[in-house]
Amino acid sequence: MVRSFFALLCSLFSIASFAxxxxxxxxxxxPFMDENDPDKGCVAKLLRDALKLENIDVRFEFMPWQRAYIEGQKPRYAGTAYWYFSEERANTYLYSKYPITYEVNxxxxxxDNPMTAKNFSDLEGKILVLTKGLTYPxxxxxxxxxxxxxxxxxxxxTQNLPLVLAKRGDVAILNTHTADAYLQTLSDEERNQVVAHTTPAFTMSGYxxxxxxxxxxxxKFDRAMELLFENTAYLEEYQKRCPPLPSSPPQKQEASVL
Structure with a gap:
């Protein structure tokens, strides 16, 4: 298994000059897409490794999400990464066959500003912090x-939790891995003020x-992803930083509320 993982890495490097x-x-x-990370995030690395198997080298350009969605349609770009499913986007873009993330939000x-939210209706009276361009149920x-x-x-x-800490907003919705990454940038005093509600808001897969x-x-990307899904060692390495991926492509659907 380890040997196959290193064989994959060698093949990625050997084709890079012809990409x-x-x-x-x-x-x-x-940690999925991270401008400050050498790999640009664990999902960015997954995308890069998959496309390298098809002799395609990737350059990621970071920008506000709303702009990234628009720019990804232009000839300069192959597309945009990564997005949850929506019918509207499916009419504009080609979705990958396989999800590249599975997230709990x-x-x-x-x-000191507790909430009881068994469903979205319980948010009445709260100030909700959302991000332009992202997908919500x-x-x-x-x-x-x-x-x-x-x-x-x-x-x-990056602005969402600071707004909650400044008490300009009451509630932010973030996936657990992203929230953990942001919380690590706060001081101990600030971090101890923030809590996650015990009831998850919704789940989504990213494409x-x-x-x-x-x-x-x-x-080509779909074909390469099939190869990566067969490589147990590669997936284990991926899951050290990102949530596990489903072994087969699930039906594409909009956010699933828990």
């Missing part, structure tokens, strides 16, 4: 409109989105 070069638009979402709030957005829940929209997800001009690259 086609593509750009992928993305946003900062550690939680409500984060201050200890339709029923959450409907309840926000129906209950007239106040929302602060940030440009970068690579290819623009329609790059259908051939999308097909």
């Amino acid at each position: 086609q070069h593509v750009n992928i638009a993305t946003g900062h979402w550690p 939680l409500f984060y709030h201050l200890k 339709k029923n959450l957005l409907e309840i926000i409109a129906q209950k007239k829940i106040s929302v602060i929209e940030t440009t970068y997800t 690579m989105l290819f623009n329609h001009k790059n259908k051939d690259i999308a097909e």
Whole structure:
């Protein structure tokens, strides 16, 4: 198993000098996509390794998420990474066959500002911190409109927890791995003020989105992902930083509320 993992790495390096070069638009979402990480995040590494198997070298360009979605449609880019499923996006982009993340999202709030949220309706009266361009469940957005829940929209997800700490917002929704990454950047005093609600908000799978001009690259990516899924050692290495991936492609659907 270890031998096969190193054989894969050797094959990746051996083809690099002959690679086609593509750009992928993305946003900062550690540990998955991380502008400050040498690998640019664990999902970025997965994307890079998969496409290298098809002689394609990747350059990630980081920008606000909303802009990354728009830029990914332009000829300069192969697409954008990574996004949860939505019917609207499926009409604009080609979704990868395989998910590249599986995430559980939680409500984060201050200890001295407790909340009881068995469903989204319980957010009434709270100020919710969301990020422009990210995907949220339709029923959450409907309840926000129906209950007239106040929302602060940030440009970068790095702004969400600081707004909660500053008491400008009451609740932020983040996946557990990303929240942990952000919490590590806070002081002990600040970190001890923030708690995650025990009831998860929703689950989602993330996908690579290819623009329609790059259908051939999308097909190559799907083929390469099948090879990586067969490599147990590679997946074990991936899961040291990112949540485990399903062994077979699940049906694409919008956010699943727990």
